[in-house]
Amino acid sequence: MGKTSAFFIKTAVNLISRSKLSVLGGIIISVLAPVLLICVVLDIRGTVDNPYFGFLIYLIFGPLFVLGLVLLIIGIFISRGKEDIGLFTFEYIEEQLARPGRYTRIRRHILLSLIFTLTTLLLVVLVSYTGFHYTESTAFCGLTCHQVMGPAYATYQHSPHSRISCVECHIGKQSQWLTKSKFSGAKQLFAVLFNTYPRPIPQPITSLRPVRETCEQCHRPEMFHGDKLYIKDRFLPDEHNTHVQTALLMKIGSGGYLGRKAQGIHWHVSEDHPVFYKYADHAQEDVVQVWLQDGGQETHFYKTSETGKRDTNQQGTIRKMDCMDCHNRPTHVFRSADEALDEKLVTGIIPREIPFIKRQALKTITPHYDSVDAALQEISRALKEWYTTHYPDLVNQDKTLLDKAIAGVQQAYMENVFPAMHIGWGTYTDFIGHKNDSGCFRCHDGRHFTENGQTISNDCDSCHIILAENEPSPDVLGLLQKTLLHKEQP
Ligand code: HEC
Ligand code: HEC
Ligand code: HEC
Ligand code: HEC
Ligand code: HEC
Incomplete structure (x- = not known):
């Protein structure tokens, strides 16, 4: 055994020292191997709690190690042909096998190369496996491309979703989306390196995985029911910064479940009567046609211009309505x-x-x-x-x-504002309400008609009951509080 290892080292040194490239590769590998091993173990055990630690290991040390390996191998190939230690090329093996005395030698060569290949392979697999998980982490997504992801990360941190990781919405567990996202991720890394990424990142993003599934891991609108009170606090631009409130009884409704009928706002998500629409612009703001499938029946609503002209053949992209058509900003909330x-x-x-x-x-x-x-x-x-x-x-x-x-x-x-990414006030549109006649009013604007003149409802009360609008201490909230207090102290 001692003889073998002495031979191992001697041959390795011989092999490598023939080429400067190999020497360089060898130095890189032997310095990095122990460092990498220690770092990966520390990272797996979670000893170091610094988001840049993963970056250092998997995006700098890891690739450097592989580079070392590549240099080493290229070097060996270039220095091929010296007679005493040839390479494990076909000719070499043939020649060695032809001479019976050399048989033990080639066995050792094979053993040597096996040991070397296995150990490096083990390290590479370990690093790529943990590195792969690192690319799934919030730290990687939010911090690696600091400037590009900065706005998405900052808004995420102040949102109700700040405790769930980026990949839970953006990638998910299906392997098909996983590969897709890794490929688009690699493309994006290039865009960052060569500074060719768009600023701001255009909305809507198209590489999210199918969204109903994503959101429905945690939320189930078919189980929602009834109305919900929403209170919005505002301040007037006067001397006292007067505090006013808007109170809306929101008809949250339900997606329908086990025979319970879908109704209210989440009526749209029921599979029993899917809503489709066709939009003519990239931002999905210009909805030219909406149709509703209910049983065997289809109802088509066409956008009608101010002059009453209706174009039933307008070109556009078709989309089936889902959560994203209202909740497009569930976590990256940019306020006005x-x-x-x-x-x-x-x-x-x-x-x-x-x-x-x-x-x-x-x-x-x-x-x-x-x-x-x-x-x-x-x-x-x-x-x-x-x-x-x-x-x-x-x-x-x-x-x-x-x-x-x-x-x-x-x-x-x-x-809310990120000049480096060209994100100003109002760059991203939120579809949840009807600010600037967008959101719900892309369809519920009273301008989409069927052939026989029926429109998509735009009665204010079909979505919410306005209990108070920008009132200082609204009566209705006072009343509610009083009633509640009475209940608590009989
Ligand atoms: C609750 C789900 C959710 C989580 C968690 C989430 N995102 Fe998003 N993200 C979205 C949705 C939905 C959009 C699409 C917005 C649109 O198309 O209008 C989006 C869009 C983006 C965009 C495109 C720019 C933009 O603002 O539209 C980037 C970049 C992004 N997310 C990065 C991240 C990063 C980084 C994290 C983690 C720090 C993260 N996201 C976490 C749902 C999520
Ligand atoms: C991994 C679980 C998870 C996923 C996936 C998820 N959410 Fe949430 N969501 C939560 C949690 C937790 C909250 C916070 C609940 C709270 O604070 O009451 C929340 C809150 C919300 C709220 C209420 C926000 C508010 O201001 O009160 C909305 C709306 C919402 N999510 C929509 C979505 C949409 C749309 C998606 C898909 C793009 C999604 N969520 C994906 C877990 C999730
Ligand atoms: C037609 C538009 C629309 C669609 C489609 C839609 N929602 Fe909503 N959703 C709303 C509105 C409006 C509210 C209440 C107002 C708000 O959150 O600002 C709401 C509220 C919520 C809430 C918070 C409920 C609460 O009790 O506070 C969650 C969670 C939610 N939606 C999840 C989803 C998910 C998941 C989907 C897709 C399966 C979905 N929604 C589809 C419009 C929609
Ligand atoms: C892509 C088009 C489209 C968008 C966007 C849209 N809706 Fe609708 N909505 C429809 C259609 C179509 C109907 C069915 C026709 C009708 O009832 O007038 C409908 C019906 C409704 C109903 C009545 C459901 C019932 O019980 O019959 C409510 C409430 C509603 N929408 C609320 C909203 C809210 C709130 C938003 C925005 C957050 C919104 N919608 C966005 C197309 C849309
Ligand atoms: C298709 C459904 C729908 C219709 C029709 C509708 N709204 Fe709304 N409205 C909403 C939703 C959803 C929100 C909540 C947005 C949010 O959560 O920020 C809202 C919010 C509001 C607010 C509060 C805005 C704020 O942020 O302070 C007011 C005021 C309002 N609506 C008035 C009206 C009036 C007046 C009408 C009738 C002309 C009307 N709405 C018709 C869905 C609707």
Whole structure:
């Protein structure tokens, strides 16, 4: 055995030292092999909790190791032909076998190469396996291509889905989508390397896996029922930043289940009567035709222009309606400037007691800035200047209050605007309501008619009952609270 290993080392050194390339490859491999092994073990055990650790192992050390291996092999092939240690080429083996004395030698060569191949193979498999899992992690998705994924990652972190991983929505478990996503992932990596990716990433994205399945791992709209109270907190741009509320009784409805009829908003997701539509633009905003399949019956609604002209043959792409036609922004929620500030005001991150803070903040965050730094500086400067001029007492008495407000306004900006990716206020459209006549009003606009004049309902009460609209302390909420209090203290 001692003899074999001495021979092993001697032959290996001989083989490798014949070529500079092989020497380089050999050095890379022998330095990286132990490092990689230790790192992978640490990573599997979760000892190191740094998102860039995985990046270092699987995207730098791993490929370097493989490069070393490739150099080594190329080197050996180039130095082929020296007589005492040839390669394991066909001619070489033939020649060796022809001479009986050399038979043991070739056996050793085979043993040597087997050991070498097996150990490196083991390491490569280990690294690729754990590396594959690394590419499924939120850290990889969100941080690797920092600038590209930055906006998606930032919005995700502030969403109700921030505890589920990116791949749960974007890839899923079916192998067909897995390969598809890895291929498109590799393509995207190239786009990042060569700086050719689109800014902003266009909406809608088309490489999500089939979405009903994705969402329905966790949500089941057929089990929903009844109405739900939605309360929206808003602040007016007046001196007191008056807090107003909108209360909507939302007809959430149900997708229908075990004989229970589908109704209300989630009526659309029932498989019993699928809704299809045809859109003429990339953004899926221009819906030219909608049709409903109910049993054997089909009802077609065609978009009609202001002059009453109806084009029944317009070209477009056909889509079956699913969750994404309403919930296209379930996690990457980009707010409008107004909403972003309202959210900071209602949570107290921006103090409400500062006069006119809503109005002044809105003025400083809405313009276009070339970079985040420029925006942050200008927000701070403009607010300080305005309050020093108009409310010097406030600035002198309690400096921390204004500083807190400035930080809150800057946060509202940073969470929603990403100049490097050309994402400004309102770049991405949310289909959930009917802001700017989009969303539900792409179809429910009273302008889609059947041949005999029937339209898709656009009666406000078919979707929600407006209990209060932008009212300071709405009666209805007061009443609810009173009733609840009574119940609690009989
Ligand atoms: C709850 C499901 C869900 C999770 C979790 C999720 N995404 Fe998304 N993501 C979506 C949907 C849906 C879209 C499509 C939006 C559209 O087409 O309008 C999207 C779009 C994107 C886009 C395209 C840009 C955009 O904003 O439309 C990127 C990039 C992205 N996601 C990255 C990520 C990353 C990175 C993570 C993890 C940090 C993540 N996503 C987690 C559902 C999800
Ligand atoms: C792995 C599980 C999981 C998946 C997949 C998932 N969600 Fe969720 N979703 C959650 C959890 C958990 C919450 C938070 C519930 C809460 O806070 O009450 C949530 C909340 C929501 C909400 C309520 C948001 C709010 O503001 O209250 C909506 C709407 C929603 N998800 C839609 C979707 C859609 C659409 C998809 C598919 C693209 C999806 N979800 C995929 C787990 C999931
Ligand atoms: C026709 C549009 C539409 C479709 C299609 C749709 N939803 Fe909804 N969904 C809504 C609206 C509107 C609300 C309530 C308002 C809001 O969330 O802002 C809602 C609410 C929800 C909620 C929160 C419910 C709660 O109790 O707070 C979840 C979760 C949800 N939908 C999941 C889904 C899933 C999963 C699908 C696909 C199978 C789906 N929805 C399809 C419009 C739709
Ligand atoms: C792609 C077109 C389309 C979009 C987008 C759309 N709907 Fe509909 N919706 C329909 C059609 C078609 C019907 C059936 C015709 C009707 O009832 O008027 C319908 C019916 C409804 C109904 C009545 C269901 C019942 O009980 O009969 C409600 C409520 C509704 N939609 C709410 C919404 C909401 C809320 C949104 C946006 C979040 C929305 N829809 C988006 C096409 C659409
Ligand atoms: C097809 C369904 C549908 C119809 C028809 C409809 N709405 Fe809505 N509306 C919605 C949904 C869904 C939301 C919730 C959006 C969200 O969650 O942000 C909403 C939100 C609102 C809000 C609150 C907006 C906010 O963010 O403060 C108001 C106000 C409103 N609708 C008024 C109306 C009025 C007035 C009509 C009649 C002209 C009407 N809606 C018709 C579906 C509908």
